[in-house]
Amino acid sequence: MPRPRSEKARQAVLAAMRRAISAEGYAAVTIEGLAAEADVSKQTIYRWWPSKAAILGEALLEGSIPGGDVRLPVTDDLEADLRAWFSAASVGLGEPESVALARALIAVTATDPDLGAALNARFASPIVEWVVARIAVAKDAGDVRADADAEAIADQFVATASYAALQGRPLTAERVRVTVDLLLRGIATA
Incomplete structure (x- = not known):
């Protein structure tokens, strides 16, 4: 029967992982380094x-991911709402810790489908829900075509923010403007 996890040791390893990603990036993190930082043995980590x-x-x-809990109101100005979301999502990408965590999130999501699904449910689903709700309001107001696929639009939001994270740079105000303008031309009513 395996020994039960020590909650103190488990939390120390998780905290060591968060610090290591911020300081070194996911690729540089090692089990040895985590064990040393958390003051546990490598065997403990491999066992758990x-x-x-x-x-x-x-x-x-x-x-948590810095900047990951962005909550924005839904106003009567679709363009302003979309720009505000991109701007808020991009703010943290100017900080090394945020870039490292976003890149690591993308990496782990790609390597473990089950874990990726759980992480996407926690971090991407709120974005998708906000975009879908915002597009529904715009459709009701007659600003967006009835056939616009809100979930596909949400995917574009996630993809744009993810790509910015992979590049390690925030979305500039000009890039946000161009992206939102392009999106609106594709979904706006005539």
Whole structure:
């Protein structure tokens, strides 16, 4: 029978993972480094987690991503709402910690489908829900074509923010303007 996890040691490993990602980036994180930082043995880590990605996923599911809890109101100005969302999402991407965590989230999502689904449910679903709700309001107001696929539009939001994170740079005000203008030309009513 495996020994039960020590909650104190588990939290130390998860905190060590968050710090390591911020300081070094996901690729530089090692089990040895995490064990040393958390003051646990490598065997403890290997006994509790099958991979570095599993530690990262658990750390992200229980922790937070700076700027990841962006809540925006729905106003009567679709263009302003979309620009505000992109601007808010982009703010944290100017900070090394935010870039490192966003890149790590993308990496772990790509390597473990189950963990990726849980992480997407936690971090991407609120974005999708906001975009879908915002597009519904715009459709009701007659600003957006009835056939516009709100979930596909939401995917574009996530993809644009993810690409900015992979590049390690925030979306500039000009890039936000161009992206929103292009999107609106594709979905606006005549």
